[in-house]
Amino acid sequence: MNTEDRADFIQPEEIEKLLAKRGGTSSAKVSELLAKAKELRGLTMEDVASLMLVQDEDSLADIYSTAKAIKEEIYGSRLVFFAPLYISNRCANECTYCAFRATNTELTRRTLTQEEVAEETRILIQQGHKRVLLVAGEALPPQGFQYITDTISTIYETRVGPGEIRRVNVNLAPQNVERFKRLKDAGIGTFQLFQETYHRPTYSQVHLKGKKRDYDWRATAFDRAMEAGIDDVGMGVLFGLYDWRFEVLAMMQHIRHLEETFGVGPHTLSFPRIEPAVGSDIASRPPHEVSDADFIKMIAIMRLAVPYTGMIMSTREAAEVRRQTFAVGISQISAGSRTDPGGYKEGAGDPNGSQFQLGDHRTVEEVVTDVVTLGYTPSFCTACYRLGRTGQDFMDLAKPGEIKYHCQPNALSTFLEYLCDYAGPVAKSAGEKLISIELQQMDGQQTACTLPMLNQVRRGERDVFV
Ligand code: SAM
Ligand code: SF4
Numbered sequence: 001m002n003t004e005d006r007a008d009f010i011q012p013e014e015i016e017k018l019l020a021k022r023g024g025t026s027s028a029k030v031s032e033l034l035a036k037a038k039e040l041r042g043l044t045m046e047d048v049a050s051l052m053l054v055q056d057e058d059s060l061a062d063i064y065s066t067a068k069a070i071k072e073e074i075y076g077s078r079l080v081f082f083a084p085l086y087i088s089n090r091c092a093n094e095c096t097y098c099a100f101r102a103t104n105t106e107l108t109r110r111t112l113t114q115e116e117v118a119e120e121t122r123i124l125i126q127q128g129h130k131r132v133l134l135v136a137g138e139a140l141p142p143q144g145f146q147y148i149t150d151t152i153s154t155i156y157e158t159r160v161g162p163g164e165i166r167r168v169n170v171n172l173a174p175q176n177v178e179r180f181k182r183l184k185d186a187g188i189g190t191f192q193l194f195q196e197t198y199h200r201p202t203y204s205q206v207h208l209k210g211k212k213r214d215y216d217w218r219a220t221a222f223d224r225a226m227e228a229g230i231d232d233v234g235m236g237v238l239f240g241l242y243d244w245r246f247e248v249l250a251m252m253q254h255i256r257h258l259e260e261t262f263g264v265g266p267h268t269l270s271f272p273r274i275e276p277a278v279g280s281d282i283a284s285r286p287p288h289e290v291s292d293a294d295f296i297k298m299i300a301i302m303r304l305a306v307p308y309t310g311m312i313m314s315t316r317e318a319a320e321v322r323r324q325t326f327a328v329g330i331s332q333i334s335a336g337s338r339t340d341p342g343g344y345k346e347g348a349g350d351p352n353g354s355q356f357q358l359g360d361h362r363t364v365e366e367v368v369t370d371v372v373t374l375g376y377t378p379s380f381c382t383a384c385y386r387l388g389r390t391g392q393d394f395m396d397l398a399k400p401g402e403i404k405y406h407c408q409p410n411a412l413s414t415f416l417e418y419l420c421d422y423a424g425p426v427a428k429s430a431g432e433k434l435i436s437i438e439l440q441q442m443d444g445q446q447t448a449c450t451l452p453m454l455n456q457v458r459r460g461e462r463d464v465f466v
Pocket of ligand 2: 091092094095100102137212
């Protein structure tokens with residue numbers, strides 16, 4: 001795809017036609033679609049449109065229980081942990097919903113030095129993290145793009161005792177192919193980018209200045225990333241800007257485009273809802289606010305539609321909503337997050353430096369203890385990416401059966417690392433109990449693979465994975 005290409009794979013007419021269908025979806029149709037989803041081969045746009053129409057409580061309950069079953073079949077009880085690392089809140093764009101927008105005078109601007117990046121990284125390591133999501137506004141310091149690649153190197157090189165960050169994902173502005181290659185060479189995991197809204201008129205209304213005004217440059221970014229050899233890309237929409245039903249179907253078109261062009265869809269999907277942001281009116285009163293009920297429904301439907309795709313829930317949401325989303329398909333979560341550069345060192349998080357308000361203020365350890373109590377296994381695993389299992393290779397591995405002998409043992413060994421090195425007594429006792437329950441539930445082959453790994457970790461070995 002040429003850089004000047006339009007994102008013609010987003011076809012609003014096709015979406016509008018599907019959305020124009022009124023009335024409900026019969027329970028017989030819902031059952032047929034859920035039976036199809038259970039085959040784990042995904043759903044079409046038409047199927048998704050039908051499920052979005054479901055209103056009756058019984059059918060909704062069936063959708064949720066099927067989403068839960070599919071998540072458990074593919075991911076087991078795992079929830080992968082990560083933390084965002086904001087390195088700069090300077091930005092040349094003017095996105096009306098974001099505190100970092102160029103003309104916002106209420107914000108204290110800051111770009112971290114490499115020493116400050118290392119300091120933030122050390123704090124995240126000491127919280128137990130192994131994955132970070134590097135995030136920045138869209139204005140480079142005088143060193144140019146080198147600043148970004150230097151920062152990635154700094155994060156990977158920073159160590160505290162046995163701890164280190166093993167996977168750096170990024171959420172950055174769209175790049176050209178040459179810069180995507182530099183990001184790949186710097187060792188990024190996933191390139192994450194949210195289209196914000198796929199609805200062109202709304203896109204123009206909320207992006208007032210800068211390169212981000214170019215809808216097509218943004219929507220075609222994954223094509224350039226994949227051309228550059230980055231095959232883990234993370235898709236998302238900023239929910240609240242436009243009708244969520246339109247956005248979900250547009251995401252389905254984007255996914256379809258990547259699958260048809262590159263043979264593999266996105267590695268992850270994110271579901272950010274707009275949160276209040278300093279100096280933004282629209283962020284406090286989103287024009288198309290998504291209710292909690294619709295939010296849960298959309299996540300469950302996407303779990304059915306793209307069963308092998310990682311689905312991410314950030315700390316934008318409050319703890320209770322997060323818990324509900326874990327039950328219907330979320331597989332990765334952030335914890336202990338700050339959205340202001342330097343926020344981990346400064347502690348409370350500077351509201352005048354932050355991108356938006358958080359809904360979940362708990363520490364990593366509190367979130368770990370909570371999810372363990374709910375029966376999930378926190379995972380700090382980064383094995384796939386480091387073994388080159390990305391893109392299609394990852395999707396092949398993600399087939400049920402295979403995952404039992406890789407992901408589940410890796411989840412337990414990295415969780416045990418966390419318990420040994422970073423957990424306090426409460427998390428430790430809850431975690432050890434969970435590990436023994438998980439071991440009891442394993443078949444002989446799984447135990448034979450997992451037990452030696454756990455023993456290695458208990459003896460002090462680190463970074464043990466298969
Ligand atoms: N500046 C780059 C960009 O815009 O793509 C990357 C980083 S930007 C800080 C990351 C994401 O934050 C945006 O894509 C947007 O979806 C999200 N965001 C911005 N304002 C937000 C708000 N008020 N509430 C929730 N999420 C927000
Ligand atoms: Fe800048 Fe990204 Fe915020 Fe837009 S969303 S103002 S590009 S940081």
